[in-house]
Amino acid sequence: MAPAKTVRVAAAQLAPDLHSCKGTLAKVLNAIDEAAGKGVELIVFPETFVPYYPYFSFVLPPVASGKEHMRLYEEAVVVPGPVTALVAERARAANMVVVLGVTERDHGSLYNAQLVFDADGQLVLKRRKITPTFHERMIWGQGDAAGLKVAKTAVGKVGALACWEHYNPLARYALMAQHEEIHCSQFPGSLVGPIFAEQIEVTIRHHALESGCFVVNATGWLDDAQIAAIEPQEKLQAALRDGCLTAIVSPEGVYLAEPLRSGEGIVVADLDMSLITKRKRMMDSVGHYARPELLSLAINSKPGQCRxxxxxxxxxxxxxxxxxxxxxxxxxxxxxxxxxxx
Structure with a gap:
């Protein structure tokens, strides 16, 4: 019998440069290089990490957020464009699959987008968060199901969702039904408080168990100086602390490395891909455990268009x-x- 395939993956917990897309992009490229030195074949970065997650929108009232919102437009990523070209080049040089969260600018609108670059540098998936959450709806437009797909990559079938999209069971099932093997989840981190990290833990471990796939989850991080710069009032700064859990989970719901809950760093683990079959032998949600004649999912995969x-x-x-x-x-x-x- 041939030996089981093993894939080395990484999840990056980093602080963005809150002033510059170029500054954050430099951290992405450096992290790819660092991970390559450790033999990593896939790396996941936090939600809308480039240029930065709009933390300001969680603590500033709409009437006071115009300046920061405009600045986010100026720093946002055009896809394809110079930022994606640099990431693609580095992914190709490192022979690494890269999953990057960006705030995408499409003419006069911003979107929460997830980009999957294959190990040859090709952008094999761009998807937009279906429904921005709470304060995010003041910043990003709604996505569609055109990108609700699993990408075939050098490391296997890769799917991705952002943050509370994991509370949309039909969105998760759409990826499960495409037999995703590695699920890449992204959260902002440094938000809401400790309860957010607890919720992330429940969410990613449940998805691993239900889908029978690996989950690689990345959250962002803000240091004290960044928090003070976003929100000078000390009583409101708690809203920008904690909420971090960068982790890698097996199809059996087990952590494959110690999760990172504070500070910057990269979590690395080896995925024994035979564990997918081991889990699904017992319970395959989209196979022998499914009842499609009773329950099934319909997906409108057409891109949203205004013309x-x-x-x-x-x-x-x-x-x-x-x-x-x-x-x-x-x-x-x-x-x-x-x-x-x-």
């Missing part, structure tokens, strides 16, 4: 006599339906 091409536009003057002539109403409605389906 749809139509063969004939309602309201065109030259079309009115033809479309709206007596007995032609059904023909008009039928053409609209056909166009919208295309």
């Amino acid at each position: 749809h091409a139509m063969s004939k536009m309602p309201g065109d003057v030259e079309d009115r006599p033809t479309f709206m002539a007596e007995g032609k109403e059904h023909e008009f409605l039928g053409e609209l339906e056909t166009a919208s389906n295309n």
Whole structure:
């Protein structure tokens, strides 16, 4: 029998540069180099790590957040663009799969995006957080299910979700049904307080057990000076502390390395991929344990669009006599339906 495949993975807990996309990007590239020196084949960074998570939106009222929101626009990442080109180059040089969270700028809107670069540097997945959470809805637009996919990479089938998307069981099931092997989860860290870390622990261990896959989870970190810079009022600074749990979990719900709960660092572990079959032998949620004739999931995988091409536009003057002539109403409605389906 051939030996079981082993994959070495890493989860990075780092503090962003809250003033510069370039500063945070430098930390990403350095972390990739450091992980490469340890033989890492896949690395996961925190939620919207580049340029930085919008911590300001959690503590500032909307009327006072305009300046910081505008600055985030200026530092946000265009995909593809210079930032993705540099990350792709470093991933290729390190022969490493890189999962990076960014605030993406698409013209006049920002999105919480997750990028998966394969070991050859190709961007094999870009997805947007389906529904930003609470304060985040003032910052990011809504994503769609076009990116709710598992990417085939050099280390296996990789899926990704951000933060409280893990509380959307149908989003998780969409990835499970595609037989993800390594689930990459990202949280902001340094938020809410200790209870947030406790919730993360429950969430990632449950997903590992339910999906029968490995989970590599990365959270961010803020030091005291950064917290004070975001929120000078000491009584509100507790909202930007703790909430960190960078960890790697097996399909049996077991930590494969000591989780990192404070400070900067990189958690590294080896994944014995045979554990996936060992877990699913007992309970395969999308296989012998599923009952698709009773319960199933429907996914609209079309990208969200604000413009749809139509063969004939309602309201065109030259079309009115033809479309709206007596007995032609059904023909008009039928053409609209056909166009919208295309």
